[in-house]
Amino acid sequence: DVKVTQSSRYLVKRTGEKVFLECVQDMDHENMFWYRQDPGLGLRLIYFSYDVKMKEKGDIPEGYSVSREKKERFSLILESASTNQTSMYLCASRGGQGGSPLHFGNGTRLTVT
């Protein structure tokens, strides 16, 4: 089974702090994704990566950046956290293209105060 591990289940940070959310997958998947999940809005794509050192903006990249130095690890960075970034963050990986399933981690609930 694919395992996607997010390093923290809960995080509380202060406005203006730099925040790192880490995600590791163990199935050698090329594709990795970061989503945020908010009630009534479903999942919205922040950034994704098709290969090491490659990154692409998703639908809501503002205020975020990412890093993919190794194939198995995809990090989401909040350069200066703001209260409107309080949310559930979900990392996912995918082995193939398009219609292949996404495998999700259990999420990181971030609160910015």
Place this chain on the structure above:
Amino acid sequence: TQLLEQSPQFLSIQEGENLTVYCNSSSVFSSLQWYRQEPGEGPVLLVTVVTGGEVKKLKRLTFQFGDARKDSSLHITAAQPGDTGLYLCAGIETGANNLFFGTGTRLTVIP
């Protein structure tokens, strides 16, 4: 603008009842997936449909892809408390490579 609208947003039913969740869009999708998310966990894939009019069954769950590949439905027969969760549809637009997720339907099945 939300690409995929799900209805209803919330649904609370008694054990044994039937229910249908809808996923609608004005866009055409090359394929559509349904996920279920339980509290404290990430979404897990239930099914992928790729052909207009396709019907897939997964035990008591029946998934249908619209003929025009713009909409889908999920029907649950004789709901059980274990069906409780957030149901998400997700589609890939023709020619694209990333999933767009629906707004979600939160189902509660009361014993």
